[in-house]
Amino acid sequence: xxxxxxxxxxxxxxxxxxxxxxxxxxxxxxxxxxxxxxxxxxxxxxxxxxxxxxxxxxxxxxxxxxxxxxxxxxxxxxxxxxxxxxxxxxxxxxxxxxxxxxxxxxxxxxxxxxxxxxxxxxxxxxxxxxxxxxxxxxxxxxxxxxxxxxxxxxxxxxxxxxxxxxxxxxxxxxxxxxxxxxxxxxxxxxxxxxxxxxxxxxxxxxxxxxxxxxxxxxxxxxxxxxxxxxxxxxxxxxxxxxxxxxxxxxxxxxxxxxxxxxxxxxxxxxxxxxxxxxxxxxxxxxxxxx
Amino acid sequence: xxxxxxxxxxxxxxxxxxxxxxxxxxxxxxxxxxxxxxxxxxxxxxxxxxxxxxxxxxxxxxxxxxxxxxxxxxxxxxxxxxxxxxxxxxxxxxxxxxxxxxxxxxxxxxxxxxxxxxxxxxxxxxxxxxxxxxxxxxxxxxxxxxxxxxxxxxxxxxxxxxx
Numbered sequence: 001x002x003x004x005x006x007x008x009x010x011x012x013x014x015x016x017x018x019x020x021x022x023x024x025x026x027x028x029x030x031x032x033x034x035x036x037x038x039x040x041x042x043x044x045x046x047x048x049x050x051x052x053x054x055x056x057x058x059x060x061x062x063x064x065x066x067x068x069x070x071x072x073x074x075x076x077x078x079x080x081x082x083x084x085x086x087x088x089x090x091x092x093x094x095x096x097x098x099x100x101x102x103x104x105x106x107x108x109x110x111x112x113x114x115x116x117x118x119x120x121x122x123x124x125x126x127x128x129x130x131x132x133x134x135x136x137x138x139x140x141x142x143x144x145x146x147x148x149x150x151x152x153x154x155x156x157x158x159x160x161x162x163x164x165x166x167x168x169x170x171x172x173x174x175x176x177x178x179x180x181x182x183x184x185x186x187x188x189x190x191x192x193x194x195x196x197x198x199x200x201x202x203x204x205x206x207x208x209x210x211x212x213x214x215x216x217x218x219x220x221x222x223x224x225x226x227x228x229x230x231x232x233x234x235x236x237x238x239x240x241x242x243x244x245x246x247x248x249x250x251x252x253x254x255x256x257x258x259x260x261x262x263x264x265x266x267x268x269x270x271x272x273x274x275x276x277x278x279x280x281x282x283x284x285x286x287x288x289x290x
Numbered sequence: 291x292x293x294x295x296x297x298x299x300x301x302x303x304x305x306x307x308x309x310x311x312x313x314x315x316x317x318x319x320x321x322x323x324x325x326x327x328x329x330x331x332x333x334x335x336x337x338x339x340x341x342x343x344x345x346x347x348x349x350x351x352x353x354x355x356x357x358x359x360x361x362x363x364x365x366x367x368x369x370x371x372x373x374x375x376x377x378x379x380x381x382x383x384x385x386x387x388x389x390x391x392x393x394x395x396x397x398x399x400x401x402x403x404x405x406x407x408x409x410x411x412x413x414x415x416x417x418x419x420x421x422x423x424x425x426x427x428x429x430x431x432x433x434x435x436x437x438x439x440x441x442x443x444x445x446x447x448x449x450x451x452x453x
Contacts, residue, residue, distance in 0.1 A: 027362050030319045030336040037345060055345050212353055244350040244429065287313075287344040 035121035039131055039167045040175075040207050041215060042247040042283045043091055043099065043116070046236035047258045048203050048219040050175060051133040051165040053118045054093030059286045062089040062103070064258040066251075066279025069269065079277050087258035097121075105258060109143040110157075112259050122167060130166045135159075139259055150185065157183040159261035161203060170209065177203035179221075181261035186228075193229030200224045201264045207240070215240040217249070221263055234267040235276075249281040292450030293327040295411040300446025302335050304419075307437035315340040315351065320446055324404075324411060326375055331385050333444070334364035354429050355392055363391040365398075373404050380405040385415075394424040402444075410450060416443040 040050035043060060054060055068082015076082060089103030097118040104111045114137040122131040137159040141150075158181065165175035179201050186195040201224055207217040221234040236253035254276045255267040269275035300320030306313055317340045322333035337357045342348055352358075367387010374381065380403045389398045402415025419440045421428055428436035 024332050024366055025321060025323055027334055029361055030339045244346050285344060285346055
């Protein structure tokens with residue numbers, strides 16, 4: 001009998017506490033169909049831009065550099081003696097969808113102005129399955145040239161692309177981007193074939209997250225159609241580290257540049273010949289108000 | 291006269307100190323109910339709705355709080371001080387109950403104010419939450435370490451519930 005009473009007491013107590021918790025509001029997750037976050041870790045991989053734009057009033061300051069060819073061997077300390085090609089840049093999120101930026105590349109003193117606009121955002125609900133962004137970049141070669149007397153217009157080069165990307169799951173994102181570059185001036189250094197002012201290409205990129213902090217990424221920029229003599233398709237393979245406010249990207253890339261128009265028109269090393277260089281980008285993100 | 295007052299769009303803010311500056315995270319998704327007849331107070335928030343203004347920091351915060359595993363911060367308790375619903379003056383009140391975040395519950399006593407207005411009941415409260423009390427390990431990024439003390443502020447207008 002005593003045992004039964006105890007059991008009853010336990011039941012009543014349980015039931016009692018149950019009814020107390022029944023007074024609690026049901027815990028419901030907030031409904032958030034919104035844009036998919038974090039398709040790529042940053043606005044670019046090594047040199048290729050991604051569909052990822054900065055949130056409004058966020059700034060990304062970038063130090064992008066690569067060194068000489070690893071195939072230079074130990075005498076050249078695997079390219080690190082070769083001197084760095086550096087692009088310093090700042091991008092700013094005017095809105096959540098529009099970024100504007102400026103950068104300067106040490107090679108040929110190219111200053112470039114760029115803008116990226118997200119036309120369509122991939123949604124968590126998959127009602128929009130892809131993210132689409134357009135990019136434009138205007139490069140100005142400001143280097144003093146002894147042999148020629150360039151006009152301002154002759155110093156300009158242009159780039160535009162339409163980037164289509166999809167984040168397939170938490171780990172994998174892929175992007176394709178038809179692209180066109182145009183140089184107002186091309187200078188023939190050797191007597192071997194025709195140089196093209198306009199070059200068409202395709203940017204292919206991907207990212208695979210290894211964990212919350214680290215990812216592997218790649219970019220591949222095959223030229224379609226006319227190409228400058230002795231140029232090769234640019235490739236980069238990157239290891240990305242996300243620390244919260246920073247994204248570090250450590251990579252091997254065949255191209256020398258961080259502006260896509262130059263990667264398309266000027267990459268003359270072939271990654272298949274093991275002609276690639278070590279490089280890294282530092283992206284530092286700042287929030288400048290809400 | 292209504293006995294229960296409820297909101298699904300209260301605001302909750304936390305202030306986090308890191309060396310050299312303070313940042314805050316905000317959400318407008320604070321859901322809660324105050325029942326004046328039995329003094330029960332019940333609030334919760336989906337932590338993934340907190341925004342700090344930097345997307346990357348948001349991700350970091352969600353990771354630290356393990357929001358996939360523990361999506362809510364919640365308080366369930368009761369008013370332990372008197373409240374007179376017949377005046378429209380702001381009155382100091384105290385609630386006592388369980389606060390739960392990151393899967394850890396702690397008994398807490400929180401001071402705040404209640405004010406009866408024509409459109410409903412306005413609640414304001416703030417308190418200091420110690421991360422270690424809830425087994426929350428603040429991320430240490432490069433050289434920056436988030437302070438243990440997080441100031442939490444809530445403010446909401448609770449509308450009368452008819453039933």
